[in-house]
Amino acid sequence: MSIRRSLAAAVFVAAVSAPAAFGAAPAMAEGLPAGQSQPDAAPAADEADKQDAADRAEIQRILADPNTGRGVREAVTKALAGTPEDRRHFLTVDYPRLRAQDNRVKLVQLISDPNSGPGVREAAQKAFNGTDAEIEHFLTVELPKVRADDNRVKVSQIMADPNTGRGVREAAGKALDGTNADVEYFLTVDYPRLRAQDNRVKLVQLISDPNTGKRVREGAQKAFNGTDAEIEHFLTVDLPKLRASDNRVKVSQIAEEKGIGRILREAALKALNGSDADIEEFLAKLPSIRYADDRLKVSQLAESGGPEVKKAALAALAAGTHEALIEFLTKGLAEAEAKDKAAAGQGGTGGTQTGTGGTTVTPVSGTGNGTTAGGTGSTTDRLASTGTEAPLGGLAAAGGAAVVLGGAALLATRRRSRA
Template sequence: MSALVASAALAPAVLLASPAFAADAKAPAVSAPDAGSKTADEQAVADREEILRLMEAKGAGSSVKERGTKAIDGGPAAMRKFIEEGQYEARFEDDRVRVAQIASVGGRSVGEAARRALNVGTRESVKEFLEVGQFKARLDDYRVETLRIMHKGGPSVHEAGSAALNANTLDALEQFIKVGQFKARNVDNRVAVTTLINDGGPKVRAAGIKALLGTPEDVQAFLDKGQFEARKLDEADAAAAKDKDKDKGKGKDSGKKDEADASKGTATGTGKGTGTVTTDAGSKPVTAVAVDGQAPASAGSSLASTGAGSALPWAAGGTAVALAGGAGLVVAARRRRV
């Protein structure tokens, strides 16, 4: 078989992003080379070159490579059999492996569609999944993922997600999931940081401004952790300032109390008072001294007739002495007159 015929029989398979093509259900008939056109050696050389090309083609799987290598090692007959039959069997095995790989990295819808194709187990079901089914299922998964991101995001994320859903294409939804959501989230995060700066204390403002001047990762780190650490520092500073104000208030109250005690001490301190004691010999001034903190009688007050009251014991004794002296003077005067 010529290289041109074998090339036309090959269907390339591409994983994930590009459509993958399974082998045809039946291999096309390949006629034996005309005896007069090519010799056996020439045919063997051509078959070998074709197998190498199949093995190096984009999307060739491990089965194609392994079986192709064995066919080359097996000689002309083995190479001819691989080209006529073996390549399709090997490609079908590789396509089944590729379906399983797509299911392992896809979403829920992709996984379900892949399992259905493998359960049917025909070349047609596998080919349909690789060429069409995986992309329909991926579109459903992308829509679900976009809605999930929008639910957790802010206004900018919601707006970008809505635009992708309205476009309803794999490219638009994939671009939002892989790139757009992060750009939109950064916008929302910066708005959130600005709000915290306006409402926060000195430490929160300083940390927020520093985050805004940094990378999107710095902004996210501030929202996740930094704002709370800065707020604790602001609260600690506020508590310290409050305690300081209380200490100042206590100092002022203590000073006022000391002044009041000083004034009270002056009023009750030791002092002297004067009074007048009246006797038969006349009136004489008497000076009273406070004893044991007792205030003396006020000036000008007279002693009680009973000897009790504000006059002190020593005052009474002084009065008695004065009276005795006065009486002695009276007796002496009378004697002189006699």
Template sequence: MAETTPTGQSTPDAAVPDTEPAAPATPDAPAESAAPSAPAPAVPVEPAAPIASETPTAPEAPAAPVLDEAALRARLATALAEPGHYDHYYKTVKEAQAGTAEQIQHFLDVELSRVVLDDNNLKASQILSSAEHGTPLWQAAQDAFDDGSPEAIAHFLHVTVPDLTNSDNRVKLAQFIADPLISAGLRAEALAVLERGDSAEIAAYLGKSHVLMMDDYRIQVVRSMSFGPEVRKAANAALDADMIESMHGDRTATALRAFLSKGLAEAQARDRAAAEQGGKDTEQPGEQPSKDGSGTTQAGLTTTTATTTATGSTIATGTGTTAAQLASTGTDAPVRSLTAGGAAAIALGAGALVVARRRSRES
């Protein structure tokens, strides 16, 4: 029985404990246990995505200064103050003033450029339609529309048009100065403007040049009334015709120009002819010897009668003054028509009458 013990010692083969611990160490078991924890596919957790979508909106916070309403309205006021636009432009900008800060910004950044483009196209179209076909201005406008870009239209309006307009205005003012019918005073005034060469001043002067010309013509016609009865008659007719022309909107000054260029000279010729004929008809009978025997003659003592055509009255003078000279001092003559020559004639005539009366008393 004692040997049974050695038999039992053969049990060392029962390295079972060695095999048993190996079993727990088997990697398969932990691998399977790790597999269940593999629900990690949930790692692409999409809930984080909304956080990422919120981050882009965060930068808009600093944009608040851009939407500063005061600054935006200041820009809008500057746009409204720009000169040279049409009613559509100003009306649209004023309407934008009623909007919020966001609306104003949108108008300034997006809509205003379209409004300006429409405004420029309108101005360029009007210039093209009013310009004479074939002129440099017409051709420049046509070229701008052929190009069609906003830049071409803007360059035409802001560069080409001012240059061509300034040149054209200088030519027009030079033509005004060359008018042979305007007075020397008006010509000198216009020439001074042209010589100074300021574009704005030249444009402003041309704007009132027609009124200045008409006033100048009328003043010349009125002043000519003191030249004689025929001139007065023609001058009155010219002024009447000018009034009718003005009532019908005729700005050509046809009647005044006709009088100043031709009618005045013709009327003066008739007055001279009448004066010569009147001088022959009222020629003195001859020289009379003086009572003192000195042999000197007393001229201008015989009174003559002249009838004025303006009033139909008779005026006795002792100077041989003709009807043509006295007509300018008739009862219907304006005060301005009493020239120095006419006044002198009246004074001499009155003096001659006094001398004649004294002679008659002495005799």
């Protein structure tokens, strides 16, 4: 009885569960794509994900590259925000085309950049006429080498510039002894900073230099309180103009100096009628012009002065230095004139005295007979009144006239005695 009940239960269970089991299989089969079995789905999805991950990483690398051009960079941003298909299309189609366009833009920028060295500019112009592949080779292979050569030339020029400050010069020399990377770092990092420091030192020197003109000093004081860029502008743009203005004032003052000689006056006036460069050249030659001018003054005094003046003037000329001429004109001349005047006074009223070398000096004081020699003054007064360019023959003629007048006076005296 129990066996029959167990068999009946088993038949009932089988009848209930069979439709569900057999109906589930067709449903699962209908959910799969045609021609694909269930076990192949996971590996295909993994491959697609791996490809997109690799594409995304490559695009991120391109975006992070500082050499990436503007056109590529804009397309990269869109690709990252798009689908995997967009990213694959960018890498295989858009990127090569946009990179070639950006490379040509870079060449134009290199050619037009005033900071590009001659080597880089010439090589960029040559590459511009080549293919996309040749341009790519230039930018990635040749440009670093050519730029390194230009950089070393640039640092050498900085060192050779007389306006380069001490701090920049020392750092430049150290960079040249290093690698190409050291030179690049100097030009991009150290040079701007050290140049700014040296520029401030230059301002201090301009302000404290006693030879600095009024306008330059005022401009330097104002610039010192500005930024590094303002100081750079002052030294490279404003300073030459202000210095030229101060130089013209200086030359004008020289041309108006008391007792200036012909040589110096003519040179000063010629410079004032010329350009700023002519003014600069005059001031550079001023010591030699003054020497020539003072030598002419002393030579004229040696011809026209009294015995002591002549003696001192000839000694100054024989020394052959400007210092000796200045010493004579500022000190020795007055002393020599005093000696000549004293010697003339010892000769007695109306008489003459023979000086050294048999030179006769005529007294300048009154003769006591109602006739007075017209106040001749000192030798320097005569030079100032006649000018150093006055002909020496005129001075000799004046002396001859005095001799004739003296002879006439002597003849008149003899006629009175006979009467």
